[in-house]
Amino acid sequence: MEVEDLSINFETLYGTLKVLNGVNFIINEGEIVGLVGESGCGKSTFALSIMGLLPPQAKLMGGKIYFQNSEINVLDEKFMEKIRGRKISMVFQEPLTSLNPILTIGEQLMEAIKIGSDKKDVKKEEALKWLKRVGIPDPERTLKRYPHELSGGMRQRIMIIMALATKPSLLIADEPTTALDVTTQAQILKLMKNLVKENKVSVLFISHDLGVIAQIADRVAVMYAGKIVEESKIFEIFENPLHPYTKDLLSSIPKLEGKSEKLPTIKGSVPNLLNLPEGCIYHTRCKYVMDNCKVKEPELKEYLTKRKVACFLY
Amino acid sequence: MISTTKQDMLITLRLIRKNILSIVGIVIVSLFVVTSLFVALTGMLPYDPNEINMQRRLLPPSFTHPFGTDHLGRDIFSRVLAAAPLDLIVAFTVVSISLIIGLIIGSVAGYYAGKVDQILMRITDVFLAFPPLILAVAVAVALGAGIDKLILALLIVWWPIYSRMARASALSIKESFFVKAAKISGLNSLIIIRKHIIPNTVSTLLIYATLDMGTVILYASVLSYLGLGAQPPQSEWGRMVFDGQSYLIQAWWSPIIPGLVIFFVALGFNLMGDAIRDILDPRYRR
Amino acid sequence: MAKVLLRVENLKKYFPAKGGLFYTEKGILAKASVIHAVDDVSFNLFENENLGIVGESGCGKSTLAATILLLYKPTFGKIYFYDKEITQLSSEELRRLRPKLQMVFQDPYSSLNPRMRVKDIVAEPLSLIEKNKYNVTQKVREIIVKVGLREEHLERYPHELSAGQRQRVAIARSIITNPKLVILDEPTSALDVSTQAQILNLLKDLQKEYGMNYISISHNISVVSYMSDRIAVMYLGKIVEIGKTEDLIIRPKHPYTKILMGSIPLPDPKRRDYMMEVIGETPSPVNIPTGCRFHPRCPYAKEICKVSEPNLREIEDRLVACHLVEEIEKS
Numbered sequence: 001m002e003v004e005d006l007s008i009n010f011e012t013l014y015g016t017l018k019v020l021n022g023v024n025f026i027i028n029e030g031e032i033v034g035l036v037g038e039s040g041c042g043k044s045t046f047a048l049s050i051m052g053l054l055p056p057q058a059k060l061m062g063g064k065i066y067f068q069n070s071e072i073n074v075l076d077e078k079f080m081e082k083i084r085g086r087k088i089s090m091v092f093q094e095p096l097t098s099l100n101p102i103l104t105i106g107e108q109l110m111e112a113i114k115i116g117s118d119k120k121d122v123k124k125e126e127a128l129k130w131l132k133r134v135g136i137p138d139p140e141r142t143l144k145r146y147p148h149e150l151s152g153g154m155r156q157r158i159m160i161i162m163a164l165a166t167k168p169s170l171l172i173a174d175e176p177t178t179a180l181d182v183t184t185q186a187q188i189l190k191l192m193k194n195l196v197k198e199n200k201v202s203v204l205f206i207s208h209d210l211g212v213i214a215q216i217a218d219r220v221a222v223m224y225a226g227k228i229v230e231e232s233k234i235f236e237i238f239e240n241p242l243h244p245y246t247k248d249l250l251s252s253i254p255k256l257e258g259k260s261e262k263l264p265t266i267k268g269s270v271p272n273l274l275n276l277p278e279g280c281i282y283h284t285r286c287k288y289v290m291d292n293c294k295v296k297e298p299e300l301k302e303y304l305t306k307r308k309v310a311c312f313l314y
Numbered sequence: 315m316i317s318t319t320k321q322d323m324l325i326t327l328r329l330i331r332k333n334i335l336s337i338v339g340i341v342i343v344s345l346f347v348v349t350s351l352f353v354a355l356t357g358m359l360p361y362d363p364n365e366i367n368m369q370r371r372l373l374p375p376s377f378t379h380p381f382g383t384d385h386l387g388r389d390i391f392s393r394v395l396a397a398a399p400l401d402l403i404v405a406f407t408v409v410s411i412s413l414i415i416g417l418i419i420g421s422v423a424g425y426y427a428g429k430v431d432q433i434l435m436r437i438t439d440v441f442l443a444f445p446p447l448i449l450a451v452a453v454a455v456a457l458g459a460g461i462d463k464l465i466l467a468l469l470i471v472w473w474p475i476y477s478r479m480a481r482a483s484a485l486s487i488k489e490s491f492f493v494k495a496a497k498i499s500g501l502n503s504l505i506i507i508r509k510h511i512i513p514n515t516v517s518t519l520l521i522y523a524t525l526d527m528g529t530v531i532l533y534a535s536v537l538s539y540l541g542l543g544a545q546p547p548q549s550e551w552g553r554m555v556f557d558g559q560s561y562l563i564q565a566w567w568s569p570i571i572p573g574l575v576i577f578f579v580a581l582g583f584n585l586m587g588d589a590i591r592d593i594l595d596p597r598y599r600r
Numbered sequence: 601m602a603k604v605l606l607r608v609e610n611l612k613k614y615f616p617a618k619g620g621l622f623y624t625e626k627g628i629l630a631k632a633s634v635i636h637a638v639d640d641v642s643f644n645l646f647e648n649e650n651l652g653i654v655g656e657s658g659c660g661k662s663t664l665a666a667t668i669l670l671l672y673k674p675t676f677g678k679i680y681f682y683d684k685e686i687t688q689l690s691s692e693e694l695r696r697l698r699p700k701l702q703m704v705f706q707d708p709y710s711s712l713n714p715r716m717r718v719k720d721i722v723a724e725p726l727s728l729i730e731k732n733k734y735n736v737t738q739k740v741r742e743i744i745v746k747v748g749l750r751e752e753h754l755e756r757y758p759h760e761l762s763a764g765q766r767q768r769v770a771i772a773r774s775i776i777t778n779p780k781l782v783i784l785d786e787p788t789s790a791l792d793v794s795t796q797a798q799i800l801n802l803l804k805d806l807q808k809e810y811g812m813n814y815i816s817i818s819h820n821i822s823v824v825s826y827m828s829d830r831i832a833v834m835y836l837g838k839i840v841e842i843g844k845t846e847d848l849i850i851r852p853k854h855p856y857t858k859i860l861m862g863s864i865p866l867p868d869p870k871r872r873d874y875m876m877e878v879i880g881e882t883p884s885p886v887n888i889p890t891g892c893r894f895h896p897r898c899p900y901a902k903e904i905c906k907v908s909e910p911n912l913r914e915i916e917d918r919l920v921a922c923h924l925v926e927e928i929e930k931s
Contacts, residue, residue, distance in 0.1 A: 038792035137880070151881050181656035182819060183878050186863035208792065211865035215872055234869045252797035253867055254826035256849055262804070263797040263826070269762060270792075491711035492721075495773065498669050499725035500698030509724075513715040 001027040001050065001170055001202070006063030008042075008049055017273040019045045021226040021281075022063070024300060027170065032196060032203040034217030034234070036210060038249075040270060042226040043206045047172050050204075051090055052080035068169065086114075089163040091156070093175040098159055099147040105158055106143030112162040130161045134191055153184035160192065164199055171196070174206045189216050210253060214238055222246050225271050225281045228300055232307035242309040244286045280311070288313060333592065339585025346398060346579050354399035361389035363396040364547040372565040382567040384558060390568065393549040394575055400461065400550060401579070405530040408468045409523045416476020417519065421511045423477070424484025425503065435481065438474040446471045450533060454542040464543035468533055472526075476519060483515040525587030528580030535576050551576045604683070605813055606645040606668070606781060611677035613638040613660075613667045636885050637663040639837035640677075642912075645781070650807075650814045652828030652845065654821050654860070658882055660837040661817045665783045668815075669701055670694065681781075699729055699777035706786035708766035712758040718744070718769050719754035726776045739776060746809070747772040748802055764795035771802065775810060784816045788823055800826055821864055825849055833857045836893045837885055843918035853920045855898045855928065892923070900928055 003025040010017040019042045027033050037043045048054055050065060052074035065072050067087070074080060092098045100108060109127040110120070124143070131139035134157040147155055156176060163171055173192070177185040193216055196203055207213050213220055214234065221231040222245065230243040241247045251264045268285045271277055277284050283293040292312050300310040353359065367387035375382045381390035423434040441449070450471045457463040487493060488511065496506050535552025537543040544550035551572045558568030615635040638660045645651050655661045666672050668679060670686065679687050686697060702725070705711040712721055723740045730736050741751055747768040758766055767787065774782055784803065788796040800823065807814065816827040824831060825845050832842040833856065841854040852858045859878045880897045883889060889896050895905040904923050912919040915926075922928075 038794065153881055181882070182821070182863040182865075183656060183859060184881060185865065187878070189865070209865065210793070210867040214867045214869045215865045217869075238867060238869050249793060250867065252794050254797070254800065254822045256822050256825055256864065256866070257846065263801050265797045265801060266794040269764070269795075491705040491707060492713040494666070494671060495703065495705065495711055495770070496713075496724065497671055498698065498701070498703050499773075499777075500695045500728050501724070502695070509716075510713050514713070 002066040004064045007061035009059045011057050015274050027202050032218050034213035034220040035206045036213050037223035041223045088170045089168040090172040091159050091163050091176045113165045170202045172204045230309045243311050245282050336589030339582050342582025343586050350398040350402040359392040361392040363392040381571045384568045397549040404534045405527045408530045412472040412476045415473040416480050420477040420480020421484045421507050424481040438477045441474040484511050487514050521591045528583035602646040604644050605647045607680040609678045611641045612675045614675045636837045650828045652824035652831040653817045654824050655834035659834040700780045702774040702779040703783040704774050704787050706789050722772045743772045786818050840921045854922050856894045
């Protein structure tokens with residue numbers, strides 16, 4: 001998957017929101033890419049746009065999306081229907097609303113499982129195999145249960161099965177563990193990591209939690225106000241963040257060990273998407289701001305080996 | 315930078331403009347209210363609504379009699395206008411008193427829950443168990459004719475619905491954190507109901523009340539049509555339909571025009587209620 | 601020894617699992633249908649000390665907070681505030697006590713009445729005890745600046761503020777009566793990381809100035825550890841371990857604490873193996889396992905854990921509820 005210069009506006013009653021502003025992004029085969037940012041930075045819109053699931057007030061302002069080397073038109077509903085759920089599938093934050101409450105888990109799984117045979121027994125075998133694989137106790141009984149009878153962690157496991165059973169080449173996971181408890185989150189993250197390797201699928205993992213991203217992603221992109229400000233391999237970004245926003249974000253997480261008296265904070269707040277600042281979008285909050293930043297917008301460009309950053313410091 | 319309230323107003327305006335039907339509703343309702351007030355205050359009408367004149371009986375609509383005349387030669391336009399304040403008063407009184415009773419009973423029931431709730435709600439259930447129109451007719455028959463009795467009959471039918479709605483809303487507001495915060499601060503229950511529960515319930519009920527004004531007018535007309543409520547010679551829209559229906563073939567305007575007036579006023583309130591809901595609904599405010 | 605500000609003794613809070621006539625809190629008619637939200641919790645909070653309570657959803661931490669503030673009547677047990685029992689107060693005595701005990705809630709969207717202006721929201725708790733309107737207004741103005749907002753915010757409605765600003769309003773409201781104890785129930789869970797840091801700093805600054813004590817409750821262990829001197833870990837309505845923050849995080853003794861600490865996703869990709877996995881999920885608080893509540897999921901469980909419920913006991917400056925602490929430490 002390759003995204004070039006994607007821009008999306010939302011037409012609202014208050015005016016035009018610039019939700020995505022020229023996003024460039026690549027997801028390689030078999031790679032888990034983390035997309036991290038705070039609420040309202042556009043990370044979920046980005047996910048919905050490559051799924052072709054944009055809300056009606058969204059306007060595509062420009063950009064190209066390539067999937068498996070051919071350009072796709074996300075606005076072509078008929079074409080996207082063929083891709084969605086087959087080539088690209090998605091796992092959402094809240095698994096209860098993503099499952100149909102009046103169908104049993106078994107019915108929903110059998111519908112999702114696409115294998116050669118249409119025979120019920122074969123499909124059921126496959127469903128049971130998956131349930132065992134994701135560690136659901138008592139799979140036979142689980143098939144007959146309804147979504148609300150399962151815990152959040154179990155439901156998310158079902159969602160993951162449904163997303164992977166169609167053998168997609170890309171899985172988009174939008175905050176898949178945010179609604180879960182820490183111990184359940186640890187279970188799901190480990191499960192996802194293993195399943196992704198087994199099934200050779202690429203993953204776009206979206207989260208606001210840098211901790212979760214650090215645990216699962218191979219590469220990470222940091223998004224701020226509809227732009228990717230930094231992108232690199234996971235170790236490099238946590239060890240030596242380049243963009244001031246990434247630096248600030250990392251340092252504002254309270255550390256578990258070794259208490260500091262005062263947490264470093266970022267001054268001000270996220271800019272209004274109606275009215276983005278001129279020049280660099282981060283300059284109003286940046287500690288290292290230079291005159292140049294106020295007038296010119298830095299491009300996301302290569303720095304050192306295989307790192308990308310949108311900042312005039314580099 | 316526009317101030318937030320100004321921005322809010324702009325959005326409200328835009329929302330209204332977006333929906334042409336809301337404008338139609340608002341126009342009808344304001345026409346109704348303004349006419350009623352004008353008639354009630356000045357008493358100015360083209361003709362005396364009660365003047366019987368057999369020479370101009372059952373005249374079709376014309377320039378001199380825009381809605382025609384009825385079987386006693388009375389000007390229907392004047393009678394329709396003369397009835398407007400009456401219907402407005404009936405609708406407004408019934409809805410606003412129901413709203414107040416409902417708010418108090420519903421909020422108390424919802425907030426205290428338990429036994430208080432059980433008792434209050436079983437009482438409302440008794441009233442809700444009957445089909446509303448039949449109950450209204452029965453009460454009106456028992457009380458006898460007259461506008462005050464009509465209002466009382468409708469009130470008895472109306473308040474339980476508002477209590478139910480207020481209770482449902484109070485139950486959910488009670489669980490919100492700001493009510494818990496108020497309890498922690500030491501506010502007593504009566505203040506919590508007055509300051510936190512009722513103000514948050516009233517907006518939902520107001521929307522419903524606007525929609526309801528039209529229904530009350532319909533009901534009042536039905537009761538008057540059945541000979542309860544307004545008594546001759548006082549003109550009332552439902553009564554006019556009743557009086558005119560025997561002449562439907564010779565003079566369609568005599569029953570149809572008052573009927574249409576009822577229809578449009580009821581429709582107007584409905585459209586306006588929808589518009590108000592759109593404006594107050596926080597999802598449209600985002 | 602420092603003075604004890606708050607003492608909680610054998611506190612229990614049960615809820616009937618289903619509504620209706622035959623389900624009572626004490627479960628006289630149907631024992632199985634009682635939710636054991638808080639089940640025999642005891643702890644002390646000393647003056648000038650901040651306590652943290654961590655646990656996963658359904659462990660009873662929020663119910664514990666609400667019960668301490670007497671939003672719920674305890675099913676059993678006593679709460680003392682400065683050696684005075686508060687569980688048996690008359691409603692008038694309770695009203696006089698209220699200003700001393702305050703709370704900040706998780707969701708800044710539903711914790712502020714949408715139909716009230718900020719100035720009225722903040723003034724509300726104070727206007728109950730301070731009848732002079734001028735004094736109230738002055739104090740509101742003072743406090744709004746202290747929480748990092750401006751006087752112009754006083755005229756606004758909650759929906760005109762950002763999540764962080766709303767949480768500042770909620771904090772202003774909770775400290776305006778100069779409380780001794782403020783319970784912070786997931787104070788930053790609804791906020792972004794950068795806003796979270798601002799709010800946590802603010803809470804610490806306010807503490808220095810006004811000298812209240814905090815009980816922070818959260819599933820987010822890094823937030824609680826930043827805010828607290830001691831941490832209590834809850835599992836299924838019970839405290840399984842209490843200890844000094846850093847010590848407890850680095851050297852957890854109870855198996856559940858070990859697993860909980862090991863499940864935290866650290867923002868450090870080099871420490872991925874640190875993530876521990878536990879079997880199964882928290883059972884429902886209606887059907888509590890016999891013996892130790894954690895035994896069905898515990899990797900160290902033995903026969904004794906299935907039959908006898910361990911109580912909190914003191915082990916090296918720590919309270920732990922586990923039969924096998926010494927054994928586990930040795931291996």
